[in-house]
Amino acid sequence: QKEVEQNSGPLSVPEGAIASLNCTYSDRGSQSFFWYRQYSGKSPELIMFIYSNGDKEDGRFTAQLNKASQYVSLLIRDSQPSDSATYLCGFQKLVFGTGTRLLVSP
Amino acid sequence: DAGVIQSPRHEVTEMGQEVTLRCKPISGHDYLFWYRQTMMRGLELLIYFNNNVPIDDSGMPEDRFSAKMPNASFSTLKIQPSEPRDSAVYFCASSPSGGVQTGYEQYFGPGTRLTVT
Numbered sequence: 001q002k003e004v005e006q007n008s009g010p011l012s013v014p015e016g017a018i019a020s021l022n023c024t025y026s027d028r029g030s031q032s033f034f035w036y037r038q039y040s041g042k043s044p045e046l047i048m049f050i051y052s053n054g055d056k057e058d059g060r061f062t063a064q065l066n067k068a069s070q071y072v073s074l075l076i077r078d079s080q081p082s083d084s085a086t087y088l089c090g091f092q093k094l095v096f097g098t099g100t101r102l103l104v105s106p
Numbered sequence: 107d108a109g110v111i112q113s114p115r116h117e118v119t120e121m122g123q124e125v126t127l128r129c130k131p132i133s134g135h136d137y138l139f140w141y142r143q144t145m146m147r148g149l150e151l152l153i154y155f156n157n158n159v160p161i162d163d164s165g166m167p168e169d170r171f172s173a174k175m176p177n178a179s180f181s182t183l184k185i186q187p188s189e190p191r192d193s194a195v196y197f198c199a200s201s202p203s204g205g206v207q208t209g210y211e212q213y214f215g216p217g218t219r220l221t222v223t
Contacts, residue, residue, distance in 0.1 A: 032209035043197055043214035044149070051208070088149060092209035094139070094162075098148035 003027060006089060006097035014105055019076040021100050023089035026070070033065060033072045036088040038099065044088055048074065079104045108132075110215035112198050118221045124186040127218045129198030130179055137201040137210055140173055140183050143217075144194045155181065188222045195219050 005024045013019045023033075032051045036044035050056045050063040050072065064073040076083055081104050090096040111130040119125055131138045139154040153163040158175045166173070170189070175181040185192055195217045204210035 034209060034211070043217050044212075046211055046213065049209065049211060090149075092205075094151045094154065094210070096149040 002097075003093070003095045004089060004091065004097040006087075006100045008098060009101040010103045011100055012103045012105065013079050015079060015081060017079050017104075019079045019083065019102055019104070021074040021076075021087050021089075021102065022071060023073070023097050024071045025091060027091070027093065028067075028070065030067075030070075030091045030093070032092045033063070034090045035061075035063060035072075035074045036090065036096075038086045038088060040085070076102075081106050110198055110200055110213055112196075112215035112218050114218060115216060116219050116221075118223065119188055120223055121189055122187045123222075124184065125188045125192075125220060125222075127183040127196050127198075127220070129181045129183070129215060131181070131198070131200030132202075132213055133179070135200035135202045135213075137204060137212075138175060138181050139199040139201070139210075139212060140181070141197040141199065141214075142194045143197060149197070152183070185220075188220075190222045193220055193222050 003026050035048040037047050038044045048063040050065045053065055053067050056063045060077045062075040084104050086099040086101045088096050088099045113128045140152040141149050143149045152165045153173045155175045173183045197214050197217045199212040199214045201210040201212045
């Protein structure tokens, strides 16, 4: 079992919809989680991090952490075409998922 | 702040040649990371440093790979001899603080696209 698993997608949503990206992890001792956005041909860019169970909101982005179920989610409200990118989740052990490609259509 | 700087941005070399990738982290950041990204394997950590000292090099694929950080503002990743399977994008990242318990807020450089023919 991989330490971090993500659906590779693509996840297609229409403009204005909510995009939901999920990540599961195997290490129950994990405490901190990070979401990075990577545009095609560019480097990963940190957009959110979360340490505690529950939700963390930053603008249109909400990260959700459920340690009991070992998953972390990223919700993007009012999705825009500019949100089209690959989203990587990672955790404190410096391991990343392979990323979910998000496509937002106008 | 200029962000993390990497050079060269593109490198094409022949199998067997030595390749040196360079990185300048963000000033004041105590941690420096080297990653490799391919379509098949995703983003993989190769090695990371804390205050110029290598902390974990378990991701370095084999002895052909070596990394140094002679001072707080410069690091190199060397591949000698290079092989076609080393073709990938190599990223350098830095972090102001962190640890195994809290994780790291990493800022990535633009990457070096390496092609070994």
